[in-house]
Amino acid sequence: MSDVRDPKEEEELRLERQTDEGAQELRRPTRTREVVIAGGGMWPEDELGDTMIINMGPQHPSTHGVLRLMMELDGEDVLRIKPVVGYLHTGMEKTGEELTYVQGCTNVTRMDYAAPFSNELVYSLAVEKLLDVEVPPRAQWIRMMLCELNRMSSHLLFQATNGMDIGAVSMMLYGWREREECLRLFEFITGLRMNHNYIRVGGVAADLPDGWEQRVLDVCDVVAAGVAEYDELLTQNPIWRERTVGVGVITTEECLERSITGPILRSTGFAWDLRKSQPYLPYDEIDFDVVYTENGDVFDRYRLRLQEITESAKIVRQCVEKMPAGDFRVQDKKVTPPPRARIDESMEALIHHFKLFTEGFRVAPGETYVAIESPRGEIGCYMVSDGSGKPVRMHIRGPSFYNLQAIDAMGTDSLVADAVAIVSSIDPIMGEVDR
Amino acid sequence: MTDEVATAVVERFPGSIAADSHGQAVVYVDRAALADVARYLRDEEQFTMLADVTAVDHLLDGSRIEIDGVTPERFEIVANFLSHARNRRVRIICEVPEHEPTVPSLTGVYRGANFPERETFDLYGITFDGHPDLARILMPDDWKGHPLRKDDPSARVPVTFKGDPSPR
């Protein structure tokens, strides 16, 4: 559509000129509809009534990262709301195609940075399905325990930011107090507070350190006490209920037609949880129940996630009891690098070590789609392999990317302040939206 | 061993071929019939949710899985469907030739296809006919080219390790 310009001036143009969609749209009012590749305007046939188009933009205290909402306001009433994403696009799927299967976890774990274990797990499960490799039971139980602990820390992050967005600023400090305990536990087990790269293809990176049972149980008790405190602080609070009950209501049909999964879907009364319906880890040996509520508003999503924290704590306690012994990684020489000490002793281990870390293990040609239940919904990994050490295609179906489509169903005809509460109740993580 | 949903789709749409990939039901359908297959799945087969729409670029493939009856093209559009009632998944794949990368849009059947189709258009350049607002979603609006194509350079910056006085 635009004429060809020399790259230097074009580079200058991109950095200097603004890349917001709405503004370009307003400068060219007579935009015809039949142009197939429409400049992404607010809405193609937009003309200026006396309403105001504002940006709740990328740099905003309450948009959970760099989400931008273009809103058409009539006074304080939101007439139309449109999320604009892409401000954190990191080209992870292109990088994923350039990394070998061994390195892939480090790239994927930075997508949903509030729940890194879920990303690593879905990536590892996809590669293991392509390899048809059987993960030993202890590794599966460690993975399950860590994913549930991660669900707790992610929902604690939600409670903190949701409270602050709606006005209970002290919730930020309380939420982070419990989350800090979880992060310290992750550092104890995996060595890193975030972006752990601990769940790898074939099992987990290292066995659980000694004395892990007591520390895990302590964290569960601290978090359970914290959750009781939040419940007491907020659930009966009239101001809180005034701001959240009946705000951002969505029905099950609207959710299903927008491919929305996770807490938002369950808050509308449709109890769908992949851990129960399509268990991908030994969830069937654990008794826990799927939390769901009825009327699908901001208050229900808050209550649902609060209850999910206690459910996850219940699961983690059962994992601590039933943790099987055994090796923590598949013993197949071709997939698991040998332990460091073995390399000095045997030449074969050295060769395996060298092969695995230079070109990675080869995966037979094939394609698969694996989906698990992350704290935000169904996170899926579509993987296509062509027999080399690198995937042809590594696509992550981010739940927040689809959950953001609920904004126009919830946000239309609401107040601007409610729009903040609605975005916070969707709990999008921009890392997995933009990938 | 093919899945009964796959067989139902195959006999309903003659041009399609059922396949099995690691225990998951996959149906290769003709490119033009994608929207009709989706409508059939939603209305008759109770597939209540469209999980994902994405694309694959097979330009630089080492070796590719051979399905008899499917003419391998450069691009593939992959749509995953999920049925809550029947607790099963199916994957519909259609080959998209390089010279004419257009596919009927699924937004008519599932509203949830709006964002992923915009992303697939943005990163692969495959246009979806009938999409209400097909525009770039992830890349800046004035970005040239479609980054996830295999022939699109990944623009890796040569990292210089020599003692570089200037900051970059």
Place this chain on the structure above:
Amino acid sequence: MADYLPILVMAGLVVAFVFFSFVASQLLAPQRPNAAKQAPYECGIVPEQEPAERFPVKFYLVAMSFIVLDVEIVFLYPFSTVYRSLALFGLVAMAVFVLVLLIPFAYLLSVGALEWGPIKDVIQRMPGEVLRTKHAVLDPTTEESEAA
């Protein structure tokens, strides 16, 4: 004069503080104006469109009713310091004054000038026609036509 001293000292301190902070900021803060600093802040987006000068009438209504009721409170303060000495006469006078202002407040509530909630709740609650701006057709994918 003596009992006015604290007020004068306080006034002096206020003036001194204001003067000091202005001079300090003029002297110490580096002046480096640029176009971006003058532009309105739109969460990082360079605004291409002038900020709308026209505001919906609701804001104006609420502002006016606030001023009326706020001025009423201003008159109540001196009364509250001396109401014992004024006894019954003061009470009756102030009661009339407050009553006179209650009537417009009641009218405001009935007309719904103070109705602020989301428009869809207001439409149900309000008997009469609700003031709304004309705006273009909604999202093309939804069939809702132009709003009332």
Place this chain on the structure above:
Amino acid sequence: MGLDQVPHNFVTARLEDVVRWGRRNSVFPATFGLACCALEMMATGAAHYDLARFGMEVFRASPRQADLMIVAGRVSQKMAPVLRQVYDQMVEPKWVISMGVCASSGGMFNNYAIVQGVDQIVPVDVYVPGCPPGPETLMHGILTLHEQIRTGELLRRREGSPTGGAGIDLGREPVPVELSS
């Protein structure tokens, strides 16, 4: 070069120290949380690691009231003009901390989408390593910046940086700064 209108001499030396001390102890960071580093930045601001001990009590949302921009996370090509716009709208004197390797040098994402180092857009004063840098690492970076403010020149801009930058000119060869007690 002392203050704007006031000459730099013996008399005003103490005044400059007071100004530097004032600025050092009340730096207000602008919330520029982009990605994973944003969570660690919030953790640093939260109760346990508590930035309020260093006078950074609250994260100001609008650039009008902030004088330190902590670029926490990876800066994408679409975000670069926004970052430059917010930086321009910040009040003087302003400083920039590039938190995490993604902001400092593009980190592990050496591809088309990420700006390979935020110092191509805005002049940076302190680079904090780590992916994500732990709260202690970020606090070390902030203390280093406080040292720069305390000992650095007040006003002159550093010409050397590629974007004709607006950082603090140290007036001497940048030696590693020892943290005073």
